[in-house]
Amino acid sequence: MxxxxxxxxxxxxxxxxxxxxxxLVTPLIVVAGVVLLRxxxxxxxxxxxxxxxxxxxxxxxxxxxxxxxxxxxxxxLTVAIAVPLGILLTRxxxxxxxxxxLAVATSGQAIPAFGLLVLAxxxxxxxxxxxxxxLTFFTVLPVLRNTMVGLDQVSQPIIEAGRxxxxxxxxxxxxxELPLAVPIILAGVRTALVxxxxxxxxxxxxxxxxxxxxxxxxxxLSRDLVVIxxxxxxxxxALSIDWIAALIExxxxxxxx
Amino acid sequence: MSVLPAVPAPKIRLxxxxxxxPGSDTPAVEALDLDVPEGEILVLVxxxxxxxxxxxxxxxRMIEPTSGRILxxxxxxxxxxxxxLRRRMGYVIQQIGLFPHQTIAxxxxxxxxxxxxxKKRITERVDHLLDLTGLDPSxxxxxxxxxxxxxxxxxxxxxxxxxxxxxxxxxxxPFGAIDPITRDRLQNEFLRLQGEIEKTIVFVTHDIDExxxxxxxxxxxxxxSVIRQFDTPERILAYxxxxxxxxxxxxxxxxxGLNFERVxxxxxxxxxxxxxxxxxxxxxxRRLEASPETWLLVLDAEQRPLRWVNDRHLATAGVDLATAGxxxxxxxxxxxxxxxxxxxxxxxxxxxxxxxxxxxxxQGIIDVDRLADVLKRMRSEAKKHYDxxxxxxxxxx
Numbered sequence: 001m002x003x004x005x006x007x008x009x010x011x012x013x014x015x016x017x018x019x020x021x022x023x024l025v026t027p028l029i030v031v032a033g034v035v036l037l038r039x040x041x042x043x044x045x046x047x048x049x050x051x052x053x054x055x056x057x058x059x060x061x062x063x064x065x066x067x068x069x070x071x072x073x074x075x076x077l078t079v080a081i082a083v084p085l086g087i088l089l090t091r092x093x094x095x096x097x098x099x100x101x102l103a104v105a106t107s108g109q110a111i112p113a114f115g116l117l118v119l120a121x122x123x124x125x126x127x128x129x130x131x132x133x134x135l136t137f138f139t140v141l142p143v144l145r146n147t148m149v150g151l152d153q154v155s156q157p158i159i160e161a162g163r164x165x166x167x168x169x170x171x172x173x174x175x176x177e178l179p180l181a182v183p184i185i186l187a188g189v190r191t192a193l194v195x196x197x198x199x200x201x202x203x204x205x206x207x208x209x210x211x212x213x214x215x216x217x218x219x220x221l222s223r224d225l226v227v228i229x230x231x232x233x234x235x236x237x238a239l240s241i242d243w244i245a246a247l248i249e250x251x252x253x254x255x256x257x
Numbered sequence: 258m259s260v261l262p263a264v265p266a267p268k269i270r271l272x273x274x275x276x277x278x279p280g281s282d283t284p285a286v287e288a289l290d291l292d293v294p295e296g297e298i299l300v301l302v303x304x305x306x307x308x309x310x311x312x313x314x315x316x317x318r319m320i321e322p323t324s325g326r327i328l329x330x331x332x333x334x335x336x337x338x339x340x341x342l343r344r345r346m347g348y349v350i351q352q353i354g355l356f357p358h359q360t361i362a363x364x365x366x367x368x369x370x371x372x373x374x375x376k377k378r379i380t381e382r383v384d385h386l387l388d389l390t391g392l393d394p395s396x397x398x399x400x401x402x403x404x405x406x407x408x409x410x411x412x413x414x415x416x417x418x419x420x421x422x423x424x425x426x427x428x429x430x431p432f433g434a435i436d437p438i439t440r441d442r443l444q445n446e447f448l449r450l451q452g453e454i455e456k457t458i459v460f461v462t463h464d465i466d467e468x469x470x471x472x473x474x475x476x477x478x479x480x481x482s483v484i485r486q487f488d489t490p491e492r493i494l495a496y497x498x499x500x501x502x503x504x505x506x507x508x509x510x511x512x513x514g515l516n517f518e519r520v521x522x523x524x525x526x527x528x529x530x531x532x533x534x535x536x537x538x539x540x541x542x543r544r545l546e547a548s549p550e551t552w553l554l555v556l557d558a559e560q561r562p563l564r565w566v567n568d569r570h571l572a573t574a575g576v577d578l579a580t581a582g583x584x585x586x587x588x589x590x591x592x593x594x595x596x597x598x599x600x601x602x603x604x605x606x607x608x609x610x611x612x613x614x615x616x617x618x619x620q621g622i623i624d625v626d627r628l629a630d631v632l633k634r635m636r637s638e639a640k641k642h643y644d645x646x647x648x649x650x651x652x653x654x
Contacts, residue, residue, distance in 0.1 A: 161354025164319055164427075165368050165417070166344035179358050254358035256401030 020250060026243040033236045037229060044225045053217045053226045060233070066209035067237055070128060070200040071193065074135035078192050082140045083185065086147025087173065098148065105141040113138060113199050121206040131208030135199050139192035146188025150181030179254050186252060190245040197238040211237070267292035267328075268425060268457035274315055274325035285311050286482040288324055293425075294474065298451060298458040302468035303478030304505065310429050312482045313461045317346045317427055329425075344368055347418030347456075351430040353410050355402035361387070361413050362398040368420035386416040389453075391446060408439040415447065419454070426458045433462070444470055465506050469494065469513060477502050491517040495632075496639030512596065514635055515628065520598050521591035523631055525612055525621025531556055534563060534579045541578065542571040552607040554585070560618040562588065565607040588613045591620065599628055 041054065054060060082105075089098040111119070120134035154177050162172045201212035211234045218226030275288040286308045293299045293316075301309040314320040316327065318339040326335045334342050347368075355364050365383045374382070384394040390412040402410060411431060418426055432440045448471065451458065462468055468475050469490040476487045479501055486493055486502045494514040497503035503510070530553040532541035545553040545568055553571070555564040555578045566582035573581070587605030589598045589612055602610040602625060612620040 155352075155354075157350055157352035157354035158356060159354075160319070161348065161350060161414075162356070162367075164317065164343060164348035164350065165420075166340045166342075166371060167367070168340050171371070176356055256358045256360070256403060 023243070023246060023250075026239055026246075030236050030240055030243070033232060033239075037232050037236075041225070041229065046225065047223070049221050050223055050225050053214060053221065053223070054229055059214060060211075060229075063209060063211045063213055064233065064237065066128065066203075067197070067200050067211045067234070068241075070131055070135065070203050070208060070210055071196045071237075071241060074132045074139065074196045074200075075189065075193050077132065077136040078139045078143050078196075079189055081136065082143035082188075083147050085140075086144050086151065086185075087178075089144075090148050090151040102141075102145070102148075105144050108137045109139075109141045111138075113202060114205075117202055117206050126207035128203065128208045130206055131200070131203035131210075134206075135196045135203075138199060139195050142191040142195070143185070143188040146191075147181065147185050150184030150188075151177050153184065154180045180257070183249070183253050183257065186245075186249045190242065190249060193241055193245050194238065197234075197241050201234050265294040265296060268295040268330065269293040269316060269459070270328040270331075271316070272326045272328065274322045274327060276311060276315060276320060277323045284323075284481055286315065286322075289482055289484070291476065291484065291487075293457055293459055295457050296455045297473035298460055298471055300460045300462060300468040300472035300475045301478055302462050302465055302472075302475055302505075303482075305463055307478045307480055308482035309461045309463075309478050312478070313427055313429050313459055316459060317343050317348060319343075344371060344421065345423050345425065347420070347423040347426040349411075349414050349418045349426065349428040349431045351433045353414040355405075355410055355413060355417070357402050360399050360401060361392075361405075362394075364402065364413060365417045365420055367417055368423075372421055374421070382420070382422075383416075386419055387413075389419070389450060390416045392416070407435050408443060411435060411443060412446075415450075419456075424457060426456045428458060428460045430462055431460070432467070433464075440467075447471070466513075469516070477505060491635065492639040492642060495635040496643060498643065511632055511636075512599070514632065515595035515599055518595045518631060518635075519591070520589050520593050520595065520612055520623065523595070523623070523627060525623055526627070527621050529554060529609075529622045531619070532566075532578060534558065536578065538571055538576045538578060541566070542568065545571065552609065554611065554619070554622070555579075555582070556619050559616075562611045562613065562617075562619050583607070585611055587611060588617070589623070590615070595628060595631060598623055599625075602628070 044050070052058075085101065088094050089101055108116075116138055117131065117134050120130050120137075124130040124133060158176060158180070159172055162176050163169075167175065200208075200210045201215065203210045204212040204216060211230050214230030215227055215234070218224070218228075218230055269291075270293070271289055271291040273288040273290060274286070275284050276286040277284045289312065291312075301312060303309045311320060315322045318327070318334075321339075322335070326333055328334070329342070329345070355361075356367075362380075362383045365386055366379045369379045369382055383398065387394040387397055392409060392412055397405075397409070397413075402413070405413065414431065418428075432443050435443060444467065460468075460471055462471070472490050474488065475490055475493055477485045477493065479485045485505075486498045491514060493502065494506065494510045494517075497506055497510070506513075528548070530541075530544045530548045530550055532538075532544065532553055532555055534555060534557050541553055541555075545566075552565045552567050554562055555566055557563045562585040563579070564582045564584055566576075566578065570576060570581040583606040585605075587601035587610040589601050589610050591612060591614070598610050602608065602623065608624060610623045612623060614620055
């Protein structure tokens, strides 16, 4: 293969930024948010309780790490469950199961997040893994549905051409259907990430940790500085994760589409 | 030249192949016997919904037949692994179905990759196929399907089907979704390509004109894919066996038959009255009067036809053969089809077409009676063929 096309030899990251200027907006907001948060903290009239609640090593950093890990693990589990399930339910022999399974997944999302956490607590006890499983159950639906839609929208003639040339069903799935469904599946994963990062703020209720603990402490202590710091940090984590997901979405989108 | 070449040995033979969908009483395809002769284009043509596409898809078992046997090179392939079978048969569909996330080169390399060819061989093969289908590899190799026009995409579709040099090509209305001008060009290019590659091809279309143009043989299919007539385009046009076929091929089919014979194949009128420019008009007049014709052809010094003159022109006092009478317009080369010849002839002032050689020199004359004779002969030959077939089905083929 010679005759590289313009843009083909440049590092992919550069090309991404060059053609997607809107991707620069989020990092700017996050950086500005961090700067403002620090400035606000430094200029505030801090009580001992404030300093204790917002202690970086003791509280904020572990909570931040927990928050991110809750989000990532629940999303990983969601993908691990929903994508294979979506593939299975779009195969001719299992398609009749699609209705019932979707109904269960929809119910998962219809239950209020809080109720779901409590149910999970009653069943699995307290701790981060309880929260992770609850989040997973909550976000299976968008990924499952997008996987099914993504696979179904691959046009029939493309599949027929593949089959007609002697690709097996598995080869058609791996070489044609899945690559073409990637953008839609990833959109579902991104939705799941965003839901999970928001719901992880409630995980503290069942001993799951996360930045929700700081917000809650601020409310109980009636300390605005603590509430604002916790809330803004949650928002910044959400924005950052969404931004990373957007980058991944762009990078994995097959060329030629 | 009236003897058609014998049917080559069948590359694919369908024996009683039929399809009944579960839950249906009437078969979608009635038990069908069909031979696809090696190295020829067999066109399956019929009205919409007659099951011709289904029939095509029974051949590579995209649809599994519910009865009968499929023989490929004499080997029963009714129950071999269908994926392996399909890799031996190229497949082109109307919607083309290029893989949008793969480059043109990757698309064309699909079957070679499946067969595990090495990289170098695949690259060479891809470039060769793109060349063959009229796409410059250095331009198109790394493009994506969305960057192609419909005509280019269909060329890639054909190149992809030829990927691993299959012996058989199945084409389901390959040019059906393409504008008429591009379609005509693609058809011509494909026929030229077929002249080189000589594949065994089954070609499905609903367009009788396309069938006549593309087919070495045509199977006209009725409902449930029942074969109504199976023959060369010439004979089908000359002698449709029943009303269904003659309705389907439509009016004007006899004239379409003129496409299959060329000027060089028929006898020209060689004793037409002629005169050379500068010769004596009185002598020319005597020659015209001695012949049954009403026109005399004036040639220039190099024997090229110049003008038509009749006795009225010649009777004019002081006539100059170089300027009298209408100019000769209708000239045909020996390799023109009789259909072209007829068109020229109808436009001609004298109702005659002049056959000329490559350098424009006079060879002979064709008039409308000769064309009518050809049509009558084609018709009677076809009829004789079918009469013989009715008496002794084995002998005639």
